[in-house]
Amino acid sequence: MNNQNYALITGASSGIGKECAEILAKEGKNLILIARRMERLEEVKKQLESEYGIEVLIYQVDVMDMRQIEDFFKEIADKPVDILINNAGLGRGKSKFEDASWRDFEEMIETNIKGFTRIAHLAIPFLKKTKVHMLNISSIAGQQVYGGGSVYCGSKAFVQMISRALRLELKDTNVRVTDIAPGVTETEFWTVRFHGDKEKGNKAYQGFTPLRSEDIADCILFALTRPKHVNIDTMLVMPTEDRR
């Protein structure tokens, strides 16, 4: 890993993104972190810089706002970014398609599809220069659909298809592309999904031990540290006791 360069992580204020920041910081990697909750990012920056002596640059970016994404990429234009972890995303609601709120659908589409795509699009010129790695966080939901998951599942299938197309398109540039598809992972995801209702969110873990963010960060580090000629295409990671 080239520690003069930066890893850009979207959605680094909590859960999987935050854990990826920690695991890469331990490797001595400089970081560029984005999310909407700036106070959270400030805490992460303070902790990682003091513990690991790396540089952490933080930016408040709402990935639903294409203008904010474009301005952010202008600000980092001179930074050598060689890893992108395109992770920011969310599920909203779990109602039947006909009963779900249009606002929830829009939020998932704008974040998981539009924001994800714009970030990948603008990051490619950086990655082509530095020739390293793009990692996209999809989900088991991109492969296995469930009632009440229509738009979320669709958005994650989209992430998986884009990843595959990009791996093929970038194969001659030495940029590797990996799709990481987690199963149920204990983060803020399930509370966010139920609009802040933690009790309802915690029911997602009933009856089995969920994955931890660290488990997903470990997989990401594994994919990143394979020899140059090895491109881990897709990793589907499930909790052992989840029999779906």
Ligand SMILES: NC(=O)c1ccc[n+]([C@@H]2O[C@H](COP(=O)([O-])OP(=O)(O)OC[C@H]3O[C@@H](n4cnc5c(N)ncnc54)[C@H](OP(=O)(O)O)[C@@H]3O)[C@@H](O)[C@H]2O)c1
């Ligand atoms: N947890 C699971 O069971 C699970 C399973 C499969 C896949 N995933 C995927 O894993 C990824 C990370 O989720 P997580 O489980 O770590 O959930 P989380 O703890 O809720 O973290 C989500 C992150 O995404 C950021 N984010 C959400 N909307 C954003 C926006 N509009 N602009 C910028 N940042 C935004 C959040 O930051 P701010 O709120 O501060 O902006 C936060 O840092 C998501 O793509 C999710 O779909 C999760």
